[in-house]
Amino acid sequence: MKAIQRAITVAALGLAVVACGRGEKPPEDTPPITGAPTTRAQHGETITSATLQAIKRRGRLNCGVHEGLVGFAFTDNRGQWRGFDADFCRGLAAAIFDDPNAVRFVPLAIGQRFEALESGRVDVLWRNTSWTMARDAGEGLSFAGVNYYDGQGFMVRRSLNLNSAVELKGARVCVQAGSTSELNAADYFRVRGIEYRPVVLPNEEAARAAYAREDCDALTADISALAAARTTLSSPEQHAILPDVISKEALGPVVRRGDEQWGSIVRWTLNALILAEELGVTQATVDARAQDSRDPRVRRLLGVEGDFGPMLGLSKDWARNAISGVGNYGEIFNRNLGDDSALDLARGLNAQWNARPGGLIYALPIR
Incomplete structure (x- = not known):
């Protein structure tokens, strides 16, 4: 019996040594921004994102965008960044800081975009980037959703x-x-x-x-x-x-793999702006709807009911701040790409799923 116990002890020590050896080298997909590790949220406990912590320390979001594509990301005559993707960057900044201007736009050429993301030069890439298998599975990137269906x-x-x-x-x-x-x-x-x-x-x-x-x-x-x-x-x-x-070109925001909470923040901010259009919540009406709406979907979206923002490490009114900062998905589309823009593009596939005719834009439920 003692011999068996000694054998078990030796085997356990061997496993411990192997485990320690594995721990000496960090995994290759460890994000370059360091901070507290991501942990699972249980029983209302807040999870921690190294990327979010770095953003809050510096006081702004670094958003990678196109160097100059009319309608999506470009500078106007006053040097201000405008466009569909630029507005989503501002919406994300508003969700984090309640300030749509707390963002630094980093213009990136096509050959620079992924390196800039992987190196930590930008926190998110919102640069009309197509979601493909090679990029998702082969390059250590993570797509957080689709904000424009193109071809x-x-x-x-x-x-x-x-x-x-x-x-x-x-x-x-x-x-x-x-x-x-x-x-x-x-x-x-x-x-x-x-x-x-x-x-x-x-x-x-x-x-x-x-x-x-x-x-x-x-x-x-x-x-x-x-x-x-x-x-x-x-x-x-x-x-x-x-x-x-x-x-088929599904375009959307890209983040580094390895910080799941940060990916969730980007994903759910995009979904919140899409859901706001579906529920008829606009930049002009968001505050009134937060006060008066009896629709539980609206109340969850705007932080009146539930603790969905804290699940992400944000405030309860994170989505309300994003909508207040840039408007809902439809408003962002119309002023940059649609009827109110020089491009005058039809909604087409980028119409809401329940529109007539319907499109592919579909928000995941906040509940």
Whole structure:
């Protein structure tokens, strides 16, 4: 019996040594921002996010955005950041600080965006980034949701009298290097056995400029980006976006893997802004609805009932602050991309799920 007990003791010591050895090296996906580890919330207990702690210490959110894409992220004549993605950055800052201006915008080229996120230079990447398996499973990134459903298309001069992308046989097609657009275009023409001449440019601005100089016959990119590019041309009415949609591009915010609570904060702030539109809560009415609404869904959203904000490490009125700061999803869309903008894009797939006609925008329940 004593021999058996000694064997068990030796085995236990061996396991302990192995476990200690494992603990000497941190996992590769440990986020570069250090702080208290994330723990599970139980019985109302608050969990802790290293990223959130770092944001609160510095007093602002660092948000990675496009260097300049009309409608999504660009600077106006006064040097102020505007756009659909920029407003979501402000909404997130408002959820954390009750101040939509507590954000520093970090413009990033396509080749810089993931490194900037992984290195901790930005806390969140809100830069019209497509959710793909390689990025989600292979690059140590975590997508926190979808705020815009897009698809890739082609823009051509009306003078070419083209009705479809299948007519681009032998055409020169401008595309941005290192983008999903470059890969999608190659797939599209290959499957159809269509010969084309890719004109690969180092960045989006260069691709737009090459198209404007007529160095290519067509420009391919996400349809929203094509609509933005068209507004910058000298005669926008002379250019058409073909009806072909050759890909599915689900665009949304990206965070580092390894800080689950921070990912939840970004995810639920996005969902709160979507839910606000569904429930008819606007920037102008949010305070009144918090006071007067008897709808339990509205009361939970605005922090009147429940402790949903503290589950995230935020205040009870985190969502109310976000809506007050930037408005609901529909308001953000309309002023930057829709009827009230230069792009004048239809809601299409980005309509609420219960609209007529319905879209794909669907908020997860807060309950």
